[in-house]
Amino acid sequence: MPEFPAAERSLRLGVAGPVGTGKSSLIALVCRALADEIRIGVITNDIYTDEDARLLRSAGVLDPDRIRAIETGACPHTAIRDDVTANLQAVERLEGDYFPLDLVLVESGGDNLTATFSPALVDAQIFVLDVAGGGDVARKGGPGIARADLLVVNKTDLAEYVGVDVEQMVGDATEAREGGPVLALSRTDDASIAQLREWLLTLLATHRAGAHSPQDPGPMAPHFHADEDGGHVHSHDDVGAPHDHEHERV
Amino acid sequence: MIVSSSVAPARRNASATLAMLLADSRLPAGAHVSSNGLEAGLRRGLAASEVADYMRARMTTVVRVEAGAAVIARHLAAAHPDAVMDHLDVLEAEWAARTPSPALREIALALGAGLARIGQVIWPQTAEVLRPRPMPRPIVLGIIAACAGIGPDDLVRLVAYDDAQTVAAAVLKLEPTDPIHVTSWVLDACATLEGSVSELSKLTSPEALPASGAPLIEDWAEVQSVLPRRLFRA
Numbered sequence: 001m002p003e004f005p006a007a008e009r010s011l012r013l014g015v016a017g018p019v020g021t022g023k024s025s026l027i028a029l030v031c032r033a034l035a036d037e038i039r040i041g042v043i044t045n046d047i048y049t050d051e052d053a054r055l056l057r058s059a060g061v062l063d064p065d066r067i068r069a070i071e072t073g074a075c076p077h078t079a080i081r082d083d084v085t086a087n088l089q090a091v092e093r094l095e096g097d098y099f100p101l102d103l104v105l106v107e108s109g110g111d112n113l114t115a116t117f118s119p120a121l122v123d124a125q126i127f128v129l130d131v132a133g134g135g136d137v138a139r140k141g142g143p144g145i146a147r148a149d150l151l152v153v154n155k156t157d158l159a160e161y162v163g164v165d166v167e168q169m170v171g172d173a174t175e176a177r178e179g180g181p182v183l184a185l186s187r188t189d190d191a192s193i194a195q196l197r198e199w200l201l202t203l204l205a206t207h208r209a210g211a212h213s214p215q216d217p218g219p220m221a222p223h224f225h226a227d228e229d230g231g232h233v234h235s236h237d238d239v240g241a242p243h244d245h246e247h248e249r250v
Numbered sequence: 251m252i253v254s255s256s257v258a259p260a261r262r263n264a265s266a267t268l269a270m271l272l273a274d275s276r277l278p279a280g281a282h283v284s285s286n287g288l289e290a291g292l293r294r295g296l297a298a299s300e301v302a303d304y305m306r307a308r309m310t311t312v313v314r315v316e317a318g319a320a321v322i323a324r325h326l327a328a329a330h331p332d333a334v335m336d337h338l339d340v341l342e343a344e345w346a347a348r349t350p351s352p353a354l355r356e357i358a359l360a361l362g363a364g365l366a367r368i369g370q371v372i373w374p375q376t377a378e379v380l381r382p383r384p385m386p387r388p389i390v391l392g393i394i395a396a397c398a399g400i401g402p403d404d405l406v407r408l409v410a411y412d413d414a415q416t417v418a419a420a421v422l423k424l425e426p427t428d429p430i431h432v433t434s435w436v437l438d439a440c441a442t443l444e445g446s447v448s449e450l451s452k453l454t455s456p457e458a459l460p461a462s463g464a465p466l467i468e469d470w471a472e473v474q475s476v477l478p479r480r481l482f483r484a
Contacts, residue, residue, distance in 0.1 A: 048479045073481040074423055075282045085280030085364045 006123065007210035010041070010101040011203065012091060014080065014117035016144050017128030019110035022154040024052045026128055026196075027105050029187055031061035033197045038102035038204070041094040042067045043087060045109040047076050052107060068094055076109030081219075084121040091121070102204060113142040119214035124149040124203055127217075129173075131155050135164035138173035145173065147217035150181050150199055157186040262399070269404040272365075272391065273412050275419060280364035284357060285420030285482035286413060287467055290474035298425040301432075305414045305439035311464035312354075313443060316388045317409040317450050318459045319345045321402050323392025325454045327379065334379055341456040342389060348461045349386075351468035353475035357484035358386035365390045373397045402451035407440065414439040420482060 015023045024044070031040055040062060044052040046069060053069035056062070070090045072079035079086055091104050106122055108115055117125045127144035129137050132155055138145060145151055151173050159166045166184055173182045181199065185192045206212040263271075271277060288296075288304065296304060319341065326337040349355050365387055366380040376397045380390060388409060395405045414436040422429055453459065474484055 048481070071283060071480075071483040073283070073483065074285075074420070078282060079280075083278040083280060083282065085278055085367060086283065089280070089363060089367070 005210070007208055010039075010095055010104045011124070011207040011212075012104050012106060012122045013200075013203075014106045014108065014122035014125035015128060016080070016108040016115055016117060016125055016148070017110070017152075018112055018133060021110070021128045021130040021133060023107050023110060023128050024055050025187060026126070026152060026154065026185070027107055028056060028059045028061050029185075029193055029196065030105065030200065031056075031059075033193055034103070034200065035062060039098065039100065040066065041091075041098055041101050041104045042107070043090045043094065043104065044069045044107045045072045045076060045079055045087065047073055047109045047111075066094065066098060072109050076111050077115050080106070080108050080115065080121060081118045084118050087121050103200075113137075113140070113144065116144045116148065116217040116219075119216050123207055123212060123214045125217070126150045126152055128152045128154055131159045131164040131166060131169060132162050135169045136172075138169050138176060141176045143217040143219065146176050146178075147180070147215065149203070149215065150183060151177060152196075153182060153184045155186060156184045156192070157188045265399060265401040265404045268395075268398050268400045269408040272394070272400075273408050273415070275415065277368065279361070279368055281361055281412075281416070282419070283483040284361065284416055285424070285474075285484065286416045287470040287474055287484065288417050288420045289424055289480055289482045290470040290477055292424055293477065294470060294473060298421070298427065301417065301421050301425070302435035302438060305417050305435055306442045307464065308413055308417070308467065309410060309439050309443040311462050312349075312467055313410050313413050314446065314450065314460040314462045315345065315348050316413065317406040317443075318453050319386070319388035320392040320395065320405050320409050321451055321453045322456055322459060323389040324395040324400070324402060324405060325392075326456075327393045327396035329454075335382070337456070338379070338385065338389060338393075341459070342385065344456040344459045345386060345389065348459060348463055349468075350463065351471045353471040353484065354468060355386065356475070357471070358388070359384045360483075362387040362390040365394070369394045369397075403447055406443070406447045406450045410440050410443045411436070423481060 015027060017023055027042055034040065042056060042062065044056065044067065046052050050069035053067050056067045057064040068090050070086050072086065087106060091106065094104060095101050108117065125148045127148035131153060138153065153166065153169055153173060156166050170182050170184050183192065183195055183199065185196060203212065275282065286308065288301065291304060322341055323338060326341060327334050330337045346355055363384045369390060370377040370380050373394060376393055379393050391405065391409065418432045418436050421432060471484065474480065
């Protein structure tokens with residue numbers, strides 16, 4: 001589509017992750033933390049309802065008309081990855097109606113560990129897990145966990161009730177991401193919200209400077225190839241690129 | 251000027267190739283949100299065993315309106331390059347008059363917008379007509395057909411096939427059954443329309459657009475638009 005160069009339009013930020021990990025709450029947190037400083041819009045993708053849009057509207061963190069729901073029912077993965085038409089139309093319409101926006105957050109229809117956004121739709125993406133989903137989830141990996149621009153381990157305030165060691169979970173996640181950023185977040189922990197805010201503002205500045213290029217986390221999790229040495233873990237995000245690390249022997 | 255624009259390099263594809271492309275569900279046009287009213291129909295008592303009949307019923311009713319609108323839009327875009335928007339406005343009014351359900355008109359506009367995104371990029375000569383305002387899907391298809399070179403016969407078949415295949419894909423999500431059977435229903439439905447291809451493909455005047463809507467399909471479209479916990483938007 002003919003459109004502005006990426007740096008001259010809003011930063012489009014995807015928020016993905018399994019159902020119930022707190023994607024909508026994270027968006028509400030971002031709006032609360034930043035709505036006074038930057039111009040924000042939100043697109044939600046729900047599977048059966050416009051529940052997420054209604055929740056965000058009722059949170060009162062943003063002008064309700066700046067929160068739009070699209071329906072992806074039959075194919076929530078498709079709508080953020082292989083056929084982003086409906087989402088792109090909604091994002092462009094929102095950007096047009098409230099020009100100029102600084103940030104458009106696109107919330108995926110909560111689905112599972114494999115769904116990630118296409119770089120044709122978003123400039124960057126956050127993948128959200130929560131401690132209540134189990135301390136081992138970060139270790140299990142997947143394209144979003146391993147290669148989203150930011151991995152959030154949410155609801156850290158619940159860790160003591162569900163018997164999860166947050167430090168361990170963040171450590172596992174950092175290892176799965178080969179050092180990529182991981183943020184332990186709780187809406188009751190102001191320091192963690194400040195970190196999220198800082199990450200986002202830095203990303204926005206990079207985007208505006210034209211120095212940010214969207215990365216695709218990839219369509220599938222790294223998987224295991226058996227061989228006579230016992231096999232190795234193989235990922236698909238670096239086909240044709242020189243490896244800067246040895247494949248992990250397992 | 252949309253047909254003989256010299257701005258864009260001419261790309262020649264056969265009418266059949268273009269029709270296959272536009273009828274392919276893998277085309278990124280956002281069309282997977284529609285079940286062509288099947289979801290509401292099933293909730294309102296249509297039996298899974300009657301879905302083949304539903305596809306055929308559509309062929310003798312709403313598909314004639316959609317295919318006719320596409321063919322006439324194709325003709326107008328080719329015949330009146332200098333006043334195409336005025337002619338298309340007349341056609342759209344005739345189409346709307348034969349599509350009384352607001353929900354049906356709304357989804358046609360949404361799907362038309364998805365297709366128009368593709369049209370403007372792949373066939374830049376269509377941009378002048380497609381950009382100013384959203385148009386219903388059959389009219390967008392007709393404009394693309396005029397510019398890209400899809401013959402009127404293929405255009406009618408494309409609309410028919412797409413209509414049946416949309417129901418087929420939806421039934422496999424809503425009431426899964428042997429997908430090969432469902433595929434045969436699509437061909438049966440298309441065969442129903444084949445006898446009308448010649449007649450529909452010769453339409454040129456907006457006033458001649460068939461008035462063959464189906465009240466039950468219109469009703470289901472309205473039901474679908476407010477269906478709680480629906481999987482499909484339309």
